[in-house]
Amino acid sequence: xxxxxxMNRWEQPFRGATTLQEQINRVFGENxxxxxxxxxxxxxxxxxxxxxxxxxxxxxMDLPDVNAQNLDIRVENNILTIRGERKFESKVxxxxxxxxxxxxxxxxxxxxxxxxxxxxxxxxxxxxxxxSLSLPKREEAKPKQIKVNVATHALAAAAGAR
Numbered sequence: 001x002x003x004x005x006x007m008n009r010w011e012q013p014f015r016g017a018t019t020l021q022e023q024i025n026r027v028f029g030e031n032x033x034x035x036x037x038x039x040x041x042x043x044x045x046x047x048x049x050x051x052x053x054x055x056x057x058x059x060x061m062d063l064p065d066v067n068a069q070n071l072d073i074r075v076e077n078n079i080l081t082i083r084g085e086r087k088f089e090s091k092v093x094x095x096x097x098x099x100x101x102x103x104x105x106x107x108x109x110x111x112x113x114x115x116x117x118x119x120x121x122x123x124x125x126x127x128x129x130x131x132s133l134s135l136p137k138r139e140e141a142k143p144k145q146i147k148v149n150v151a152t153h154a155l156a157a158a159a160g161a162r
Contacts (some may be wrong), residue, residue, distance in 0.1 A: 044086075044103030050111070054143060057117060057135040061109070064129035065102075071131065075119040081110045082131070116140075 049060045063071070065086050072083040088104040113119070116137050123134045
């Protein structure tokens with residue numbers, strides 16, 4: 001039987017290359033002082049998808065193993081802020097871990113909202129590790145189709161000019 005430490009893990013091509021987000025974080029000092037494995041136990045930024053429909057904006061955030069009681073969602077001055085924490089399991093002795101790749105600790109993500117959002121009507125749903133926020137648009141922000149009325153006498157005049 002091979003020792004797990006002797007096994008090599010296949011890495012995807014370019015896995016070691018820094019991402020644009022990591023480079024931006026480095027410029028703005030978000031990751032200063034964090035290297036290698038220790039960064040897994042400090043702050044992290046969960047992945048987010050934001051899309052728009054005719055009636056609302058939808059925010060979806062991946063938060064596996066985050067307890068709903070550890071989430072704080074607020075809107076202040078048209079800024080949506082989602083804060084929370086994923087705690088490292090202390091049930092297992094830290095020396096028994098062979099690899100720790102998932103990030104743990106607190107996070108905070110903020111997004112500017114347009115004035116078109118009804119902040120008092122935002123709804124949050126948390127299922128299967130995904131936080132979904134529904135941000136309804138104000139009535140005046142919804143697209144409106146304007147019907148063009150064509151006067152009958154203009155049609156008759158145009159037909160007579162032919």
